[in-house]
Amino acid sequence: MTRSRTFEWKDPSVSAAAVGQESGLDFLRSVLSGRLPAAPIAATLGFTxxxxxxxxxxxxxxxxxxxxxxxxxxxxxVYATLLDSAAGCAVQSVLPTGMGYTSLDLSLKFLRPMTVDTGKVRAVGTVLNHGRRTALAQAELLDSEDRLLAHATSSCMLFPVTRS
Structure with a gap:
């Protein structure tokens, strides 16, 4: 039987233009509140x-x-996207105004399978260390009973955001 899914997203250039205009934490709070649009990948996969x-x-x-x-x-x-998003945004949350980041690597371990029966999952990203040029973060993918489904670490490069 054929199934279908419809989704929509907002113009990603709006959020991209706002990067570095305020602290990373304020930027993410603006996304959380809906003042800035979420990344289109969130609509594509259905995560928030x-x-x-x-x-x-x-x-x-x-x-x-x-x-x-x-x-x-x-x-x-899907695991990787959730874990990369959580680790990367954890890093973004510690950045001052005028700074941006990009992931340099993502290393992940799959520990348990996930299906529709798993129910809601959460990817929790935390910063382990951040300096002037790089940051290290980890992320855990947890089911509704806080069982670990996967774990990742990510190194990120930090850089000044310049506007032309």
Whole structure:
């Protein structure tokens, strides 16, 4: 039986133009409140930013069939996207005005399968260390009973945001 899913997103250039105009934490709070649009990938996969504080970001997803790989469980790329988003936004939350970041690497370990029966999952990112040029973060993907589904670490490069 064929299934379909429809989604929409807002212009990503609006958020991109706001990067570096305020602290990373204030930027993420603006996304959380809806003042700035979320990233289109969040609409594509159906995840949301649920919490943000200095050094910590939490995303949530209700897994569906649209997230499945051919063997009947959630594709590893969905895990990776959630964990990368949580770790990266945790880093963003510690940045002062005028600074941006990009992920340099993402290393993850899959520990448990995820299916539609798993229910809502949360990717919790936290900063482990940040300096002037790099930051290290981790993220945990947890089910509704706080069982660890996957774990990731990410190194990020920090840089001044310049506008032309």
């Amino acid at each position: 930013l649920e919490e943000v504080e200095f050094g910590r970001a939490v995303f949530a997803l209700e897994p569906g069939e649209e997230h499945y790989n051919p063997i009947g469980s959630v594709h590893g790329g």
